[in-house]
């Protein structure tokens with residue numbers, strides 16, 4: 643099978659709304675170019691409430707995530723881990739490997755390996771290993787091996803900073819200016835989180851913070867709105883930049899952004 647036939651882009655993130663905050667603009671551009679899109683969350687977001695039970699909020703947030711995915715014409719999958727307890731262990735890896743074998747992606751997007759929250763970093767590590775292992779015959783899941791290592795991209799860390807408060811430069815920025823409205827519409831589907839922050843801040847901080855960061859990444863590339871990525875280039879992974887090949891001039895590569903990040907972000911920390 644050629645690469646071109648493996649035209650599914652799969653985003654595996656930790657929680658409902660992580661994809662909307664980091665990569666759905668780029669996924670929408672891929673969708674326009676004929677890619678199938680699949681969105682997956684490790685958890686149903688079962689701690690995203692101050693009022694409801696785990697079961698109640700899980701049900702609500704999975705519906706919200708599925709509604710957001712439907713705006714993109716994407717499938718939605720929840721791997722049913724628990725918030726705070728995403729663990730790098732065999733049962734969890736088996737779930738992620740099985741998802742990759744079922745969806746057969748040519749491109750995979752996941753969380754930054756450096757981020758403020760361990761759930762995010764653990765998801766990143768799980769997906770990295772799952773991409774590497776999906777073609778290994780002796781790793782048994784419900785589906786047969788998928789003999790193709792997908793192109794793996796890490797999304798920006800939340801707020802663009804690592805756990806030491808230092809800015810992380812993306813290796814490329816996708817110009818998502820034409821997709822900022824669907825990114826906003828998809829994020830707005832997560833009404834339970836939006837209302838929580840709106841009550842807490844007295845303003846629509848959920849949407850504002852997303853737009854602020856997309857505008858900041860856009861400014862780094864000289865466009866109105868952007869999303870940043872780093873490609874996993876370790877042994878056995880493909881080295882060509884398929885995202886750049888597919889999106890052409892919308893991707894600005896090898897940006898030397900180190901000096902433009904950091905200070906600005908640290909002095910203007912988004913508040914969610």
Ligand SMILES: [Zn+2]
Pocket residue numbers: 656657660762
């Ligand atoms: Zn998250």
